[in-house]
Amino acid sequence: MITMNDIIREGHPTLRKVAEEVSFPLSDADRELGEKMTEFLKNSQDPELAEKYQLRGGVGLAAPQLDVSKRMIAIEIPNMEEEDGEPFLSTVMYNPKILSHSVQQAAIEEGEGCLSVDRHVPGLVVRNAKITISYFDQEGEKHKLRLKHYPAIVIQHELDHLNGIMFYDHINKQNPNYAADDVLLIQ
């Protein structure tokens, strides 16, 4: 199973590389890696397993964070309403791509965290509020998805990892908590 030891931290060059597209049919390695990434996110959200294996909670993980410079991300966003219900979004995306996005921007009011960043970096990370993405699943089927607000932010954070971008690259240097009046602040 993937643990925090497998996650590379800021300063590691792979986090600043542009990752390579994945080819289909998937190799066994790429298929298995996707499954392990999902397993990590689920474990990280389970209080007992997170405690037992000292995992930081995450809802997204990109292959470059495991020192694998490939365009694949795992997303595991729990359903905020009912406990133990179906997750809001649980999938591994291969060769994900933003097709279009809103003019409207949004940011998580509390800022963003990253499993590859062992420090609290305060500030608003302003992103597109709504995005339309395409991606391929494990079977090579192409999907198109429209997302908004928190899920859209999570996907953009993970997509940034595929292009060597860290969340704090977006934070306003002069005033980290600056966001224009029309930026939607997400709880």
Ligand SMILES: CNC(=O)c1cccc(C)c1Nc1nc(N2CCN(c3ccccc3Cl)CC2)nc(N2CSC[C@H]2C(=O)NC)n1
């Ligand atoms: C500095 N302030 C903050 O971090 C911050 C502070 C407050 C609120 C938010 C909302 C913040 N922000 C933030 N919180 C998260 N989690 C909340 C806890 N959760 C989780 C943890 C444990 C079990 C189950 C779960 Cl569900 C996991 C996800 N995740 C991200 N990000 C940025 S986009 C990718 C995503 C990611 O997975 N990061 C590892 N940001």
